[in-house]
Amino acid sequence: MSFVWKEAFTLGDFAWSGSDTFSDIIEITDLEGLKRFLDVVHIKFCLLKPWCENENFPLVETRDLLPSFESELWEYKGLPGFSMVAFARPLESFSEIFQYDILHPVLSAVNSAEGASCPLETHVIARNVQIFLSRLPKKLQDPFRDKFRRVDTAVLDYYPALMPYLLAMDRAHVFATDTYGHYHLAGLFASFPSDMDGEIKRFGLRIGKFKIGDNEMYERNRTFVCQFLMELYGYPISSERRTSAALFSRRLHKLGERFMIRVLGQSDRTLTTIWNNGESRPYPRVEKTALVRLDPEQKDLIRACEEGGYFVDAEKRVVIIRIAYKQHRYNADNVRQDRALSVERQELIHPLTGRVLHDVNVVKDTSTMILRLNDIVRGEYVGRVVYKRNELVENTDTDEKRLKFLFAWLSKNQRRIIGYSEEFYNNTTKVLDAYLKSGDNQEAFALLHDLRQEVMAKYAYIRQARTVRYLEDIVSRNYKGERLTYNRMLVEAATLLRDLKFELGNYFEPLMLSVLHYIEMILDDRYLLRRYINCPDDKLSRNGIEIRKNYRRLVSLRDEFESVRKSRQKPAGEA
Numbered sequence: 001m002s003f004v005w006k007e008a009f010t011l012g013d014f015a016w017s018g019s020d021t022f023s024d025i026i027e028i029t030d031l032e033g034l035k036r037f038l039d040v041v042h043i044k045f046c047l048l049k050p051w052c053e054n055e056n057f058p059l060v061e062t063r064d065l066l067p068s069f070e071s072e073l074w075e076y077k078g079l080p081g082f083s084m085v086a087f088a089r090p091l092e093s094f095s096e097i098f099q100y101d102i103l104h105p106v107l108s109a110v111n112s113a114e115g116a117s118c119p120l121e122t123h124v125i126a127r128n129v130q131i132f133l134s135r136l137p138k139k140l141q142d143p144f145r146d147k148f149r150r151v152d153t154a155v156l157d158y159y160p161a162l163m164p165y166l167l168a169m170d171r172a173h174v175f176a177t178d179t180y181g182h183y184h185l186a187g188l189f190a191s192f193p194s195d196m197d198g199e200i201k202r203f204g205l206r207i208g209k210f211k212i213g214d215n216e217m218y219e220r221n222r223t224f225v226c227q228f229l230m231e232l233y234g235y236p237i238s239s240e241r242r243t244s245a246a247l248f249s250r251r252l253h254k255l256g257e258r259f260m261i262r263v264l265g266q267s268d269r270t271l272t273t274i275w276n277n278g279e280s281r282p283y284p285r286v287e288k289t290a291l292v293r294l295d296p297e298q299k300d301l302i303r304a305c306e307e308g309g310y311f312v313d314a315e316k317r318v319v320i321i322r323i324a325y326k327q328h329r330y331n332a333d334n335v336r337q338d339r340a341l342s343v344e345r346q347e348l349i350h351p352l353t354g355r356v357l358h359d360v361n362v363v364k365d366t367s368t369m370i371l372r373l374n375d376i377v378r379g380e381y382v383g384r385v386v387y388k389r390n391e392l393v394e395n396t397d398t399d400e401k402r403l404k405f406l407f408a409w410l411s412k413n414q415r416r417i418i419g420y421s422e423e424f425y426n427n428t429t430k431v432l433d434a435y436l437k438s439g440d441n442q443e444a445f446a447l448l449h450d451l452r453q454e455v456m457a458k459y460a461y462i463r464q465a466r467t468v469r470y471l472e473d474i475v476s477r478n479y480k481g482e483r484l485t486y487n488r489m490l491v492e493a494a495t496l497l498r499d500l501k502f503e504l505g506n507y508f509e510p511l512m513l514s515v516l517h518y519i520e521m522i523l524d525d526r527y528l529l530r531r532y533i534n535c536p537d538d539k540l541s542r543n544g545i546e547i548r549k550n551y552r553r554l555v556s557l558r559d560e561f562e563s564v565r566k567s568r569q570k571p572a573g574e575a
Contacts, residue, residue: 003048003052003312004052005044005049005052005053006019007352008352009043009044009351009354011353012040012354014040019160020045020161021157021161026155027156027182028156028182029181029183031088031275035273038262039289043271043289043320043349044160045160045163045164045167046082046163046264046271048320051291051312054078057291058079059269059293060268061292062293062295062362063412064270065290065292066343066364066412066416067231067340067342068227068236068338068340068411069231069235070408071386072267072268074267074392076266076269081265082166083245083264084172084173084262085098085190087174087257089177090176090177090179098193099191100172100174101131101135101189103154104154105155105178105184106125125151128152129148132148132165133145135169135188135189136168144165148162153185154185155185156185169189170189171189172190172192173190192245192247192248192261193248194247194248195247196247199229203225207330209225224338229246231341232286232327233247233286234286234287237389241265242265245272245274248261249274249284252284253276253283253284259276260274261274262274270289271288271289273286286325286327288323288325289320290320291318291320292319293316294317294318298362301362305319308357309352311351312351320349321346321347321360321363322346323343325342325344328340328341328342345358346360346363347359366424369416370428370431373428373431373432376405376406377402377406377432381405385404387405393408400448400451403451407454410455410459410462414458417462417466418462418469422480425466436455436456436459456506461506463503464508464511467499470496471493471496471497472518474489474493475489475521486525489522490551490553494550494554494557497557501564507564507568509565512568516558519558520558532544532548
């Protein structure tokens with residue numbers, strides 16, 4: 001192994017005297033400083049150590065760090081997992097909204113007593129040790145007792161040495177400040193309360209996906225609401241540990257707390273951090289840190305990593321990546337309405353110094369996305385994907401697997417295909433058309449009719465959504481990098497809608513509603529109505545007459561689309 005985990009971050013901000021000890025006292029008084037400290041400890045003991053000790057460590061696929069996140073069906077029992085919460089204040093045990101086993105720092109207790117050698121010190125240490133022992137598996141109790149019976153386990157100095165024991169606990173550990181403002185380990189075995197049913201229903205009502213008493217609407221949209229809400233906090237619909245962390249962070253944020261929640265799952269192998277340090281934001285910040293492998297095509301980045309020493313393993317191109325995400329409010333009129341999260345920033349972390357390499361593009365590199373798509377349709381992609389949330393598909397050696405991979409790939413990258421550049425879109429459609437519409441594949445597809453239709457329907461939705469996105473740009477009068485005049489806006493909108501009519505063999509109600517919404521926005525433009533439509537004929541210029549003519553064409557197209565929508569809707573009472 002090219003890298004030894006015990007050397008991790010030894011050239012960084014903290015002075016290590018051993019693999020899990022420090023030569024200086026660790027004193028941290030602010031949440032951001034605590035986060036930097038925990039970043040170092042958690043990356044070292046929860047990512048790098050397992051990587052070095054497991055020959056077949058399952059690296060995280062870069063695509064798994066792109067929203068929307070997919071549930072991981074495989075859980076790696078031998079890998080570490082934990083959850084934790086930190087508060088930027090002392091805890092008040094009776095007033096807190098969650099349950100935990102309380103740990104007391106010795107210094108606070110001793111300073112409130114008389115004498116330097118007060119027996120209270122021994123009592124506090126013994127009590128903290130006993131709390132640990134009560135939550136540890138039996139096989140770890142004697143080693144823990146031998147190592148920590150005489151030390152203050154609440155201070156940060158011993159946190160790295162405590163990691164093997166904390167990772168053996170099912171529930172979360174807790175950090176808070178003491179009476180002097182210093183951070184310490186304040187609790188164990190914490191349970192994060194989560195009113196999942198209430199949160200989902202309240203959120204669904206707020207964004208208009210639910211109506212009180214409408215069971216059919218609830219059943220139709222429940223999965224969408226769950227997925228959108230969880231994604232805002234960096235997760236798919238997943239395990240109880242991650243669900244409760246997301247909903248607890250939501251509750252803390254609403255209460256105005258300064259906090260940090262971090263979870264490492266044994267399935268996702270990713271450190272997910274949800275935190276807020278007092279900023280006025282609609283949602284807390286979300287970050288993910290993981291070990292990933294760089295694609296061999298990213299030659300410039302590989303060269304920069306080699307020169308800067310950022311590789312954990314240069315031969316396998318393994319790096320530590322940290323990704324910050326940006327949340328998006330739900331917008332029913334946006335064709336990318338399922339987009340709750342997008343990548344805001346990517347950076348690589350140096351395994352020895354902790355130095356950060358900014359402005360890298362690992363997970364959003366469009367060239368590697370196209371190459372991966374090419375590999376899928378050619379049957380050359382080696383890997384696995386979750387098909388429809390419940391089926392694990394490995395490799396692409398048959399047409400059935402390729403179609404399932406394609407469906408998952410299109411679902412995963414739907415919002416990116418809709419929103420990315422014209423070049424990326426054209427390259428994507430070229431690859432898809434060459435596979436899905438090739439005469440050479442029709443015989444194989446005949447045996448996979450339903451599966452191919454699923455893929456084609458998803459593809460058709462993306463094509464139409466891309467068109468609707470162009471319509472959105474036209475409404476704002478900024479189309480393909482040009483500022484549109486009112487006449488040009490009407491002409492471009494009419495041209496786009498005439499083309500869209502030919503694709504309505506595949507009908508999608510949400511897209512139709514968006515189309516009608518944007519048409520109405522154009523037709524209801526106040527300046528357009530006042531200056532050209534409601535203006536007397538004798539006051540119109542030649543350009544004004546042309547604008548009015550194109551306006552009427554758009555009205556006619558609106559009526560056509562309304563007619564299509566009505567024809568596609570079932571009459572009331574029809575089965």
